[in-house]
Amino acid sequence: MSAFADITPALRGAIPNLRGRLLANQPLSDLTWFRVGGPAQVLFTPADEADLAALLAGLDPEIPVTVIGLGSNLIVRDGGVPGVVIRLGGRAFGSVEIDGDTLRAGTAVPDMRLAKAAAEAGLDGLAFFRGIPGSVGGALRMNAGAHGGETTDVLVEARGVDRSGRLRSFTHAEMGFRYRHSSAPDDVIFTSALFRGRPGDRAAIEAEMDRVTAAREAAQPIRERTGGSTFKNPDGGKAWQLVDAAGCRGLTLGGAQVSEMHCNFLINQGGATAADIEGLGEEVRRRVRETSGVTLHWEIKRIGIAA
Secondary structure (H helix, E strand, O other), X not given: OOOOOOOHHHHHHHOOOOOOEEEEEEEOHHHOOOOOOXXXXXXXXXXXXXXXXXXXXXXXXXXXXXXXXXXXXXXXXXXXXXXXXXXXXHHHHOOEEEEOOEEEEXXXXXXXXXXXXXXXXXXXXXXXXXXXXXXXXXXXXXXXEEOOEEHHHOEXXXXXXXXXXXXXXXXXXXXXXXOOEOOOOOOOEEEEEEEEOEXXXXXXXXXXXXXXXXXXXXXXXXXXXXXXXXXXXXXXXXXXXXXXXXXXXXXXXXXEEEOOOOOOOEXXXXXXXXXXXXXXXXXXXXXXXXXXXXXXXXXXXXXXXXX
């Protein structure tokens, strides 16, 4: 597609104290596990929480803001993402600090690294994060879970910045967690979270993490260009079973395929577009609805505009 208008000079003029990186028409495909999609009109990587707040406070309210993390559960559409795309990283958002039985983690910390830090500190209860391929920020937004554990089980509080640049804190109750969902305001960009574990035996915790890793590698196509679980499990059922029963295992569209190994995963076979992957997902939803009467809901986040 043609490039978006370059609005970075106007942003720097309006918010001269910014310290982070502002990049115009920055490709996003390399930042997603599917390796597809168009550019960000502007990609902003803030230096720290104050820098993020400065951008949001000074940004024209009409300019859309989108946040991406590790890109593991994300489709960026082929036309790209208008407005400002924010990606947190670096030491300001990527550290884990341990105090007794609590861990404070920046939201750019990969879930797997959070699990490892807890294990090294002898804190039990967070080993399930080893099986989640995203980051802490995504875990907060969607109450990520795996292997019998969920973010809601261990979260104490979360901190973030809202669209007006105001710092906000949320207790566990204020997060409003339910299955693969939180009720925190959509405009909040989470910056850190406090988790609580319980004292445990490091060797036993690491053994549990090894079991989680082995189970994941045996059942999921983790070495492919994929986006994790595509659809949420419906009440009382399993999405993959419905997809399988609808005859969709191995189904293809363009360069996209429903995984033969685990049919709640979509795969970029090498030449897929974002439209191929999203279109295949919609075809799977149609066939499942037709065969079972169940409407599957996307777990993968889809952002941007079609080409």
